[in-house]
Amino acid sequence: MEALAVRLSHLDSEAGGAIRVVMFYDTLMRRRVDLPALARASAGLAECVAGIRLHGTGRTIRMSPDGREASAPPLPASTTEPITLDEEEIGTVWLERPGPPNPLDEVLLDRLAIAAAGVVERYGPARTTMADPALIELVISSENDDAARARALRLLGFAAGMPVRVVAVRSRLPLDQVSGLVCPARLVKAAPVADVGVILATTMDPARFPAGVHAGIGAAESPERSWREARTALRFATPRRPVVHYADLGVLALLAEVPQDAARDNADVIAIARIAGNPEDVDTLDVYCATGSLRRAADLLHLHHSSVARRLDHLGRTLGIDLTDPVGLTRARLALIAWRLLDD
Known part of the structure; x- marks a missing residue:
């Protein structure tokens, strides 16, 4: 030499x-x-x-x-x-x-x-982030047997028996950049599948998702189930809550199972659709439903509480729901979520 x-x-x-x-x-x-x-x-x-x-x-x-x-x-x-x-x-x-x-x-x-x-x-699986989409699909598809899934995971670099979590992502940033940020020193593989990005990793830091990225994080250790959960969680992501853990949805995840025709025909969802053309109204309702507090909502919206009170009074009359009543507040929150899930 x-x-x-x-x-x-x-x-x-x-x-x-x-x-x-x-x-x-x-x-x-x-x-x-x-x-x-x-x-x-x-x-x-x-x-x-x-x-x-x-x-x-x-x-x-x-x-x-x-x-x-x-x-x-x-x-x-x-x-x-x-x-x-x-x-x-x-x-x-x-x-x-x-x-x-x-x-x-x-x-x-x-x-x-x-x-x-x-x-x-x-030497060993390449430590690149981006992977062959076909291999990713083999891992997350429920139609494949365990042997095919294990073989695909080995080709991607994941050791046998290693729990793999799946994340569904929508982002304008390159998928490899997002993956590298949330998994800076761990094995991570990603690829676009259908209309979303898919990230496979054993561990990640959800706090490191950059601004503007919507992500749903599956809870299950089996990749095929984690993928279903991640897709469901992604449907609940909003600009105010861009990263959603499936485990945190609890009973709310059942709303994703409601047939869309049934949701569209619901009177409360129809009422939400009536105000959908005014982003200010939707944002006010969203913040109030999330906090359940007039003053907390006013702080987050950077408005005086009397202004928020007037908006909510108007919204309550438009929706036909008493937003000061706990049952009415629950109806409004569920209707808002169901409306957002339509055609998502």
Whole structure:
């Protein structure tokens, strides 16, 4: 390996040096080295600390030119390059060179990133987020047997017997970006299926869903059931409550089972449809139903409580429901939810 490694500081020309760098990494890839060996060789070639970080696992490797793990605090990266696999950024490589970058650092990092992607793809399931939609469908479909589902999970990288939770997502952000945020250091796989995004993970942080994303989180450990629950929970997501756990719905989940024709014919749902053209009225009713308190609703709506009281009085007459009565408040809340579930 040293025979091919011509020190960057001794290269006669950038063109010749670039060819030598390419040859160096071609040799490493033929030898099927792992990530630590790749970082070690890169640090020796560059004569400075070289680093590799994978987003999916959170794994970071820093090697010094002497071939040992870098123990000194990291310097600011002088040059960086993303690791890309299947058109997804899965990590980063960098050099920690004191002073300005060398002329061939960009070529070196480009080849290091390509080699790192090859190593990730070769050793075990690729730690990319995006997966083959066909494999995801095999996991979540209730029509497949357990053997087919287990085989698909293994191909996606999930160990046998590992509980997998399913999340249904609607988002304008790229699905791999959303998945990476909620599962920053765990195995996560995602793919679009039908009209929604599907995320498979063993654990996640629901608080990390970015603004504007609606998500339904299944409660069951079996993926096919968790998928049904996640789809149901997603139907209940609103701008005010964008992330919904199926387990938190309780008896409300039964509303998703009501035939839509029956819901449309219900007098309370028809009444909600009458005010649907006025977002201000719907928002006021939504907040009041959620809080059950005039003053709390006024705080959330940033209005004086007397203004909210007038709105609710008008809404009560329009709906034909006494919103000051606990039964009437329950009717209004259930009707509002049932109306939102129509054609969802």
